[in-house]
Amino acid sequence: MKHGILISDHEKSGAGVVRRRDRPGMPDGSADKSAPAAKPKWTARRRRVVANLTGWSFAAPATLIILALTLFPAAWAFLISREHWNGLTPARQIGWDNYRLLLKDADFKSAVNHTVLFTVLYVPVVLCLGMFLAIALNRKIRFISFYRTALFVPLVVSAAATGILANFVFDQQFGLANNLLRVLHLPQQGFLADRHEVMWVIALIYLWTDLAFSVIVYLAALQDIPTDCLEAARIDGANRWQQFRHVILPSLAPVTVFVGVWETISVLQIFELVLTTTHGGPLGASQTIVYFIYNQAFNLSRYGYGSAVAYTLFGGTLIITLGLFAYARRSKIEAF
Amino acid sequence: MSRKFSRWHLLLMPLSLVFLLPLVQMLLASFTSNADINRFPPRFIPSALHISGYVRLFRDAPVGRWMLNSAIVSGIAIVSHLVLCSLGGYAYARLSFRGRTVAFVTLVATIMIPTQMLMIPTYFMFSHLGLIDTLGAAFVPFLTSAFGVFLMRQFFLSLPKDLEEAGRIDGLTTFGVFFRIVLPLARPALATLAVFTLLNSWNDLLWPLIAINDPSKFTIQLGLVNFQGAHHIDWQELMACNVVATAPLIIGFLIAQRQFVQTMSMSGLKG
Numbered sequence: 179m180k181h182g183i184l185i186s187d188h189e190k191s192g193a194g195v196v197r198r199r200d201r202p203g204m205p206d207g208s209a210d211k212s213a214p215a216a217k218p219k220w221t222a223r224r225r226r227v228v229a230n231l232t233g234w235s236f237a238a239p240a241t242l243i244i245l246a247l248t249l250f251p252a253a254w255a256f257l258i259s260r261e262h263w264n265g266l267t268p269a270r271q272i273g274w275d276n277y278r279l280l281l282k283d284a285d286f287k288s289a290v291n292h293t294v295l296f297t298v299l300y301v302p303v304v305l306c307l308g309m310f311l312a313i314a315l316n317r318k319i320r321f322i323s324f325y326r327t328a329l330f331v332p333l334v335v336s337a338a339a340t341g342i343l344a345n346f347v348f349d350q351q352f353g354l355a356n357n358l359l360r361v362l363h364l365p366q367q368g369f370l371a372d373r374h375e376v377m378w379v380i381a382l383i384y385l386w387t388d389l390a391f392s393v394i395v396y397l398a399a400l401q402d403i404p405t406d407c408l409e410a411a412r413i414d415g416a417n418r419w420q421q422f423r424h425v426i427l428p429s430l431a432p433v434t435v436f437v438g439v440w441e442t443i444s445v446l447q448i449f450e451l452v453l454t455t456t457h458g459g460p461l462g463a464s465q466t467i468v469y470f471i472y473n474q475a476f477n478l479s480r481y482g483y484g485s486a487v488a489y490t491l492f493g494g495t496l497i498i499t500l501g502l503f504a505y506a507r508r509s510k511i512e513a514f
Numbered sequence: 515m516s517r518k519f520s521r522w523h524l525l526l527m528p529l530s531l532v533f534l535l536p537l538v539q540m541l542l543a544s545f546t547s548n549a550d551i552n553r554f555p556p557r558f559i560p561s562a563l564h565i566s567g568y569v570r571l572f573r574d575a576p577v578g579r580w581m582l583n584s585a586i587v588s589g590i591a592i593v594s595h596l597v598l599c600s601l602g603g604y605a606y607a608r609l610s611f612r613g614r615t616v617a618f619v620t621l622v623a624t625i626m627i628p629t630q631m632l633m634i635p636t637y638f639m640f641s642h643l644g645l646i647d648t649l650g651a652a653f654v655p656f657l658t659s660a661f662g663v664f665l666m667r668q669f670f671l672s673l674p675k676d677l678e679e680a681g682r683i684d685g686l687t688t689f690g691v692f693f694r695i696v697l698p699l700a701r702p703a704l705a706t707l708a709v710f711t712l713l714n715s716w717n718d719l720l721w722p723l724i725a726i727n728d729p730s731k732f733t734i735q736l737g738l739v740n741f742q743g744a745h746h747i748d749w750q751e752l753m754a755c756n757v758v759a760t761a762p763l764i765i766g767f768l769i770a771q772r773q774f775v776q777t778m779s780m781s782g783l784k785g
């Protein structure tokens with residue numbers, strides 16, 4: 179496959195190259211192959227040109243737009259990250275200074291701490307709960323469609339609406355949460371206004387919107403487990419726990435890697451919920467990395483510094499993701 | 515099993531209610547007078563229902579305009595996604611052309627690039643293209659996606675080739691085969707892609723947030739956030755705004771739950 183691209187398509191290369199570039203059974207390829215070698219060269223070449231044109235006219239619009247909106251800005255972001263730039267006056271090249279500054283910035287450190295702590299605590303919880311609830315929902319009992327609807331519906335609620343709703347529910351005076359505590363004769367809480375509680379509350383809100391995703395993915399995986407396997411285990415005398423431990427759990431391993439990576443990436447980038455609830459407060463206690471980037475760039479006009487943070491986050495995410503995959507591979511889990 | 519009482523109900527029933535409670539409260543509060551909401555101690559059930567929150571909402575803010583803007587953005591995003599991703603997906607699944615593998619691998623690799631890393635340069639790109647303060651800033655990022663192309667490609671790979679070959683023998687061109695034979699078969703995948711795009715584009719806040727300042731160009735999500743800044747004490751009105759912003763997708767979800775869930779589990783298969 180790789181050779182096909184490297185070998186140039188000049189007329190000299192002839193039909194042999196065409197054959198190598200073909201994948202069996204492709205409509206255009208088979209048309210090429212059926213052309214007898216004795217036919218004039220220009221026919222084969224014209225066919226190839228037509229095939230290339232057709233292929234690219236299908237592929238180009240999507241491909242070009244995607245590359246223009248990802249690779250191009252990604253490269254640009256790297257250039258900006260080595261500049262001192264407020265968006266108005268000409269940028270000044272400062273090499274790696276933004277990155278150096280980053281290492282000494284206490285605000286950045288606390289944003290990293292919040293985000294990493296959040297990730298480390300949140301991801302295992304959402305994996306366990308997601309798996310558990312998927313098992314709970316994977317049975318034919320009464321009300322099951324009601325349960326599924328109730329647990330899945332937060333998924334379609336936007337981050338903005340969730341944040342505003344959360345402000346209401348966790349309002350100190352009039353909110354539902356403190357009201358419930360009052361009815362239960364428990365002490366009132368500060369929730370989003372309390373420096374020590376705010377990240378926990380945000381985690382809870384995020385769990386509300388996000389839990390359905392892992393449940394749905396696990397549920398799909400559970401339904402793929404052949405019933406024969408479970409039947410066989412049952413006939414062999416495995417109890418419920420043994421069935422779970424030795425049949426269900428191993429077959430969920432690949433999905434667990436996937437959901438784990440997915441959740442890690444999305445939680446490391448948590449932003450919109452922070453914006454609509456606390457704006458990083460109180461006193462920076464809920465400042466996350468992406469909120470930090472947004473604040474540096476769009477409130478303080480420090481675009482170079484913001485880009486340096488963004489690149490650092492990307493690098494960190496990449497390392498963590500690759501690490502998780504390496505771990506999965508070593509544990510012989512076929513994740514993808 | 516279904517006849518006898520399952521112990522799972524003891525877990526699932528309370529949990530379902532807890533998950534629904536915030537949404538129920540949102541709906542109730544939007545019909546509750548502020549006097550009732552601000553009563554101390556608060557009550558869950560309002561003493562009377564009022565539509566005054568919605569009346570004030572539509573008087574205070576161009577919510578209709580914001581909904582229309584969001585509908586335009588999502589509409590363009592969905593149509594463009596369906597067209598571009600199915601064309602691209604078909605090319606990468608079935609056609610052979612120079613640079614195909616390189617282009618496809620590059621595309622899939624871009625899935626790894628997080629949106630947040632792109633927000634600063636994209637903002638300046640939009641500004642050079644004159645997209646600031648236009649709806650374009652909201653829909654251009656959703657015109658197509660690598661995930662969509664990938665999804666369609668996987669779907670086309672799963673189709674049997676016989677039909678397409680039969681179409682070719684009958685003298686159809688590649689375009690003819692695609693539009694007359696392949697696309698009608700792709701309805702399930704297209705539905706998944708449409709729901710995926712709807713969810714992403716309707717709920718997006720980031721792009722309008724950084725690029726749109728003109729209130730008449732707000733999407734409903736950005737409008738919601740700005741409205742919160744201006745009316746943070748008027749809970750009734752805010753909850754009414756929340757209900758308006760959320761209702762279309764919740765209603766869609768209730769009608770087509772299977773399709774939504776299918777979409778979510780498909781995006782689980784990505785990568």
